[in-house]
Amino acid sequence: MLVPITDDDVPEIVALMNRAYRGSGASAGWNSEAAYLSGDRTTCDLLREDLLAKPEASFLKWVAPASDVLLGCVCLEPERDRTYYLGSLAADPDRQRRGLGSELLSAAEKWVVERGGTRVRMTVVNVRDTLIQWYCRRGYRLTGETEPFPYGDDRFGTPLRDDLSFVVLDKAVAERGGDCVRAPIGMRSHVS
Numbered sequence: 001m002l003v004p005i006t007d008d009d010v011p012e013i014v015a016l017m018n019r020a021y022r023g024s025g026a027s028a029g030w031n032s033e034a035a036y037l038s039g040d041r042t043t044c045d046l047l048r049e050d051l052l053a054k055p056e057a058s059f060l061k062w063v064a065p066a067s068d069v070l071l072g073c074v075c076l077e078p079e080r081d082r083t084y085y086l087g088s089l090a091a092d093p094d095r096q097r098r099g100l101g102s103e104l105l106s107a108a109e110k111w112v113v114e115r116g117g118t119r120v121r122m123t124v125v126n127v128r129d130t131l132i133q134w135y136c137r138r139g140y141r142l143t144g145e146t147e148p149f150p151y152g153d154d155r156f157g158t159p160l161r162d163d164l165s166f167v168v169l170d171k172a173v174a175e176r177g178g179d180c181v182r183a184p185i186g187m188r189s190h191v192s
Contacts, residue, residue, distance in 0.1 A: 002060040002107050005073070009061055010044050013073050017041045020090035022157065031131045032093075036164065037157040042088075046155055050075075059088070060111070062104050071095060072104040076112060083119040083170075084112045105138060109173045118174040123147055123166035132167065140169040 005013055021041035022034050033041070042050075051059060057077035064071055072091040076084045086108060091101040112120055124132055126146070136142070149164035150156065 001065050002062050002111055005059050005061050010047055012070055014042055014044050014047055016070060017090045019093050023093050036127055036161045038160055039157040074108045082117050083121050084117045086120050086122045113174045119170055120173050121170040123168055126165045126167050135169055140171045143168045143170055
């Protein structure tokens with residue numbers, strides 16, 4: 001079940017994101033960024049700043065229905081043309097490899113469709129090949145667009161490599177008349 005977070009949820013969300021994105025050893029998920037980014041993925045202050053800077057975005061937590069245990073989180077931000085940007089997707093690393101991430105992603109896509117969205121767009125660090133392949137198996141496509149990595153901005157951690165960038169993926173999530181709503185990939189412009 002996806003529900004909006006409150007300020008009281010921020011510390012638990014931050015802990016989850018840091019374990020999911022930067023965990024190491026027993027607390028590392030299968031898709032940890034720790035090999036090429038060090039430090040925390042976020043802090044309570046940074047997450048609160050992001051939430052205030054993007055009032056139209058919905059930061060959601062995914063909780064187990066019977067227990068209210070935090071299983072994951074995602075941020076969904078409306079863009080243009082009924083497209084939503086998906087970011088900060090994190091599933092509890094201790095519960096990964098059981099389909100949890102796929103369920104969370106499906107729930108996020110359903111949430112977008114329920115609000116009239118037809119596409120989901122995201123960026124992924126270019127060297128996260130396994131994660132990119134995971135998204136592609138779930139219907140996402142590389143658009144061919146890239147965005148620069150914010151070197152010098154330690155909000156996302158400290159880069160351990162000098163070749164990082166973001167690749168853009170997208171997916172049509174709503175159907176109209178049985179045909180997927182999909183714009184030609186080569187026709188999209190670069191989005192910063």
